[in-house]
Amino acid sequence: MKILDWKIFSELTGAFAIGMVAALTLLAGDYLLTYNDMLFSSRVPAPVVLQLLLLKLPAYAVMAIPMAVLLALLLALARMSRDSEIAAMRASGLPLMRIMLPCLTFGILASGLSFCFQEYAAPQANARSRQIEIGYFLSRALETVKSDRFVKGPRDTTLRVGELNSGGESHEIQVIREVDEKCDWAVAARGRFNAGELILRDVARFQFAENGELRESMRSDALTFDIGRESKNQLRLTPTPFELDQRELKAQIEHWKQANVSLPQKETELYFKFSLPCASAVFVMLGFPLSIGGVRREALGAVLICAGLVLAYYLLMTTCKGAGYHELLDPRLAAWLPNAILGAAGMVLLQKVARS
Secondary structure, three states: OOHHHHHHHHHHHHHHHHHHHHHHHHHHHHHHHHHHHHHHOOOOOHHHHHHHHHHHHHHHHHHHHHHHHHHHHHHHHHHHHHOOHHHHHHHOOOOHHHHHHHHHHHHHHHHHHHHHHHHHHHHHHHHHHHHHHHHHHHHHHHHOOOOOEEEEOOOOEEEEEEEEOOOOEEEEEEEEEEEOOEEEEEEEEEEEEEOOEEEEEEEEEEEEOOOOOEEEEEEEEEEEEEHHHHHHHHHHOOOOHHHOOHHHHHHHHHHHHHOOOOOHHHHHHHHHHHHHHHHHHHHHHHHHHHHOOOOOOOHHHHHHHHHHHHHHHHHHHHHHHHHHHOOOOOHHHHHHHHHHHHHHHHHHHHHHHHHO
């Protein structure tokens, strides 16, 4: 690689790092605003919020990388243009496409990095995040159950607490479960909810057949229902598209297609798993002519242009995704149309700069 390429790469790398920090901070700030009330009211402990935030970072990185690439171009190349370095390169006979080549290579590498986050890190992190959220809020819901109320638990479990004292220990607890056409009814003199578990003491347990006939009765000193774990296991059976890599999601779609079930939402998300990482390379095609177009911009101007273009892209992406969800657009077209529009705009600007 020539000195020119190394120089442009080094300029882009430093600005890209700044852009990643800025974009991730912005996305993390939006997440913290969601949990702000619960965090400061002590409803959710700070370690739980921090753990969830760290698990969100791979998914945020997928969105942040294209933003950082665009900002890097606008900052680095605008500085080189202000210092007449781009003009010197063109005056020495370098074609515009040759100057653009290291920028496009940088965008392609960034797209590869974004795809790796999308495919290998984000699905597992999203699944783990949802398990923690559901497990924690379920345990909180169980711990704050009120007296003499029926509570619907996971699967076919119903709880009733006769009396709940201030210490959290309950009295006259009933647990009713329907399993394999049988009704399992446990009545406990006392018990306690602890981290998603229901621990019963002095338990009488009865099993009824489907016709109401008593099949079995027994007594025990203690009985534990791991309700939190059952809820998490239940949720793992129905992962969202954001918790699957593209192979798993494609297999799920094919499975349902064999049953003649159309899943436009999942199909749209499948193609967005490819198109969104490619946005980094598309932003190079748009950001390069804007950076060297002859208008001398300071850093603030570059940031504002970046924010406007990113906002326009994500608004267009959201609109196309909604159209794909409701079958107004083919899922492939819905996923790739935002990139096509921005890429076409970039080609028009590039031709305009080349003629100037």
